[in-house]
Amino acid sequence: MELLQHFSHEHPLIFSEEQGHESEEQAYCSGCGELVLGPSFSCVECGFYLDKKCAEAPSQLNHPFHRNHSLNLLASSPYDAGPFICDFCGEICDKFVYHCSCHLDLHIKCALFSYNIAEKRIGELQQITRIDPSISMEIGNEELERAECFACWKPLLDSVYLSPDCGFYLHAKCVDLPAVNHLPLHEHPLILQFNSELLYCKICQETQRRGFVYCCSICKFALHIECGSPPPIIEDKSHQHPFILFWRRVPFICDACGTEGNYVFYICSTCGIIVHRKCISLPRTLKHPWHFEHPISHTYFLGQDKFKSWECRICHLKDVNSKHGSYSCSICDYIVHVNCAIEQYNWYDFDESGIIDESLEENSALQPYSIIKETKDGENVIVTEIKHFGHEHNLILSNDVKDDKCCDGCVLSIFTSYYYCSQCNFLIHKSCAESPRKKRLWRHRHMKPHQLITSDGIRICDYCRNKTSGFAYTCVECNECCCLRCALISVSLKHQGHEHPLSIQKYQGLCNACGRSFKFAYTFRCKSCNFSLHLKCMDLSHKARHKSDVHHFILTYHDDNDYSESHYCDICEEERNPNHWFYYCAICDTSAHPHCIIGEYPFIKLGSIYTKEDHPHPLTFVQMVYYYPECHACGELCLDLALECKTIGCNYIVHWRCEEFSLFSSDETDETNE
Numbered sequence: 233m234e235l236l237q238h239f240s241h242e243h244p245l246i247f248s249e250e251q252g253h254e255s256e257e258q259a260y261c262s263g264c265g266e267l268v269l270g271p272s273f274s275c276v277e278c279g280f281y282l283d284k285k286c287a288e289a290p291s292q293l294n295h296p297f298h299r300n301h302s303l304n305l306l307a308s309s310p311y312d313a314g315p316f317i318c319d320f321c322g323e324i325c326d327k328f329v330y331h332c333s334c335h336l337d338l339h340i341k342c343a344l345f346s347y348n349i350a351e352k353r354i355g356e357l358q359q360i361t362r363i364d365p366s367i368s369m370e371i372g373n374e375e376l377e378r379a380e381c382f383a384c385w386k387p388l389l390d391s392v393y394l395s396p397d398c399g400f401y402l403h404a405k406c407v408d409l410p411a412v413n414h415l416p417l418h419e420h421p422l423i424l425q426f427n428s429e430l431l432y433c434k435i436c437q438e439t440q441r442r443g444f445v446y447c448c449s450i451c452k453f454a455l456h457i458e459c460g461s462p463p464p465i466i467e468d469k470s471h472q473h474p475f476i477l478f479w480r481r482v483p484f485i486c487d488a489c490g491t492e493g494n495y496v497f498y499i500c501s502t503c504g505i506i507v508h509r510k511c512i513s514l515p516r517t518l519k520h521p522w523h524f525e526h527p528i529s530h531t532y533f534l535g536q537d538k539f540k541s542w543e544c545r546i547c548h549l550k551d552v553n554s555k556h557g558s559y560s561c562s563i564c565d566y567i568v569h570v571n572c573a574i575e576q577y578n579w580y581d582f583d584e585s586g587i588i589d590e591s592l593e594e595n596s597a598l599q600p601y602s603i604i605k606e607t608k609d610g611e612n613v614i615v616t617e618i619k620h621f622g623h624e625h626n627l628i629l630s631n632d633v634k635d636d637k638c639c640d641g642c643v644l645s646i647f648t649s650y651y652y653c654s655q656c657n658f659l660i661h662k663s664c665a666e667s668p669r670k671k672r673l674w675r676h677r678h679m680k681p682h683q684l685i686t687s688d689g690i691r692i693c694d695y696c697r698n699k700t701s702g703f704a705y706t707c708v709e710c711n712e713c714c715c716l717r718c719a720l721i722s723v724s725l726k727h728q729g730h731e732h733p734l735s736i737q738k739y740q741g742l743c744n745a746c747g748r749s750f751k752f753a754y755t756f757r758c759k760s761c762n763f764s765l766h767l768k769c770m771d772l773s774h775k776a777r778h779k780s781d782v783h784h785f786i787l788t789y790h791d792d793n794d795y796s797e798s799h800y801c802d803i804c805e806e807e808r809n810p811n812h813w814f815y816y817c818a819i820c821d822t823s824a825h826p827h828c829i830i831g832e833y834p835f836i837k838l839g840s841i842y843t844k845e846d847h848p849h850p851l852t853f854v855q856m857v858y859y860y861p862e863c864h865a866c867g868e869l870c871l872d873l874a875l876e877c878k879t880i881g882c883n884y885i886v887h888w889r890c891e892e893f894s895l896f897s898s899d900e901t902d903e904t905n906e
Contacts, residue, residue: 240307245273263328296350303330336428422446435459489570490556546572622686627651643702700835745769785815803828851875865890
């Protein structure tokens with residue numbers, strides 16, 4: 233009987249040649265965590281198992297892909313925090329690990345597999361087969377469609393070595409990579425190895441944690457496998473001439489995108505241009521979600537007088553250089569950096585490889601209303617009566633904006649032309665009534681058109697996080713909701729609270745309106761003076777009225793009163809920052825925080841109807857000011873927004889906060905976790 237005293241276990245282990253049987257209890261190897269199916273060592277006393285490969289693994293491994301240090305075999309994670317991430321496969325491991333003091337960590341099976349690959353011991357790897365993924369993908373192998381090579385971490389686009397025993401995928405060309413590479417751009421040999429020092433690639437400037445790199449240990453010069461073996465000639469259908477590889481030890485400026493490159497570029501001697509390898513395949517035109525009106529076209533060189541402004545309309549941080557490549561639309565005087573356009577474009581999911589249906593807005597069946605009556609005012613035709621798809625009655629045009637009216641679409645106060653219903657309390661801005669029934673939102677990843685929903689009910693906007701009774705767009709792919717206000721905000725705009733145009737940018741900092749901090753996210757920013765706005769602050773109404781006041785408060789952006797005693801909120805009586813926006817009533821000389829004026833539910837319209845499942849009658853949103861009945865749910869007085877039954881003889885009333893708790897408690901938890 234063969235016994236083994238393994239360092240990882242206190243008891244002797246007995247060797248067995250037999251494989252596991254289906255009738256027996258399944259055993260898993262304590263070294264690699266996989267099911268034991270072959271020869272193994274086991275402990276009679278406590279059911280500890282090691283397959284033969286893990287049991288006989290050397291305690292110290294001099295790995296060809298890690299020549300500076302030895303790898304030591306440990307029975308558990310070397311870190312106090314617990315399991316580690318394997319630097320070869322990227323999976324979590326809490327079993328045996330080959331560990332190096334330079335923080336290179338490998339599963340035992342990953343270390344042994346990559347060692348045999350490095351030593352070209354293909355015969356020692358069990359059940360290795362060479363397959364063509366294009367054939368496998370034809371028969372619907374979804375795993376191969378998603379798989380990436382464990383050496384270069386690129387998709388499996390050509391023949392690979394597949395090891396069903398270990399679950400590793402490798403390109404055939406990556407298995408056959410030379411251990412040493414001599415390239416004209418570096419004076420020392422480059423050795424194939426793990427990137428344990430996290431060196432960035434000198435060509436693409438990116439860091440690849442997993443897989444292999446070619447590296448010079450003397451100079452810390454590293455290249456990704458793909459970057460270190462570029463093809464000598466590339467032909468692309470978007471360019472009439474071939475591009476020839478050229479090695480160069482000094483940086484260059486790419487004529488296609490206008491950014492710097494290093495060491496390797498491709499040249500078209502006919503056109504006199506040099507480009508990054510990745511820029512050879514740039515699309516000639518893009519139907520870009522940030523510029524739906526027309527396609528934007530790629531051009532290598534532009535005339536100095538072609539555009540009024542050379543500011544990039546995406547990043548707004550740096551002008552586009554006319555001497556290098558860009559994307560532009562000459563009709564709209566629209567121009568953007570190549571990398572800005574591509575970065576945003578690649579973020580979206582399109583229906584058919586970026587193809588956008590041009591007929592969406594022209595389809596009459598998708599128009600939001602039909603015309604009932606119209607009149608002529610000189611040469612202008614004015615639509616005076618419509619039948620909107622979101623309301624049961626006809627709507628009549630009005631310009632009477634004297635009273636305090638609220639739009640059912642965006643739930644903002646009405647100060648411009650609107651349509652009203654003569655039979656009920658339905659009002660809608662003329663511009664909101666014209667909102668299309670289907671719309672693509674530049675702020676959302678999926679480019680299938682969003683559907684406009686107008687039905688009764690309360691929903692949470694996934695962008696501003698406000699609860700609203702108004703219209704909203706929902707995504708047919710993921711059901712994400714965008715209120716009408718957020719849907720109508722463009723990527724650049726002029727806000728009356730700031731003198732310069734604002735544009736959407738990624739930013740981490742403070743909002744100038746409320747002083748709260750941004751997480752690194754899209755924000756409305758001013759290029760000229762570093763001004764920033766939250767989306768919630770962008771939504772603040774110009775006029776608002778407090779429930780206990782008869783006057784309108786005006787949104788005010790600067791407090792010119794130097795007297796510190798005036799820098800208090802007259803509602804909550806707390807101090808307010810004079811540099812932040814506030815609401816002010818000139819008649820009463822009253823100032824207040826925005827949230828104290830608009831309340832917790834600024835976008836739920838009073839008077840709108842709500843259907844409650846456990847109540848037989850429709851309920852109406854009301855705001856108690858003087859008479860405070862008791863809530864039927866919690867028994868407390870209804871001091872704020874409530875749902876009241878207007879049916880004669882029914883005295884039912886309930887706090888909205890009591891109702892919303894049961895509806896949105898899971899959503900509130902998700903919002904808190906964000």
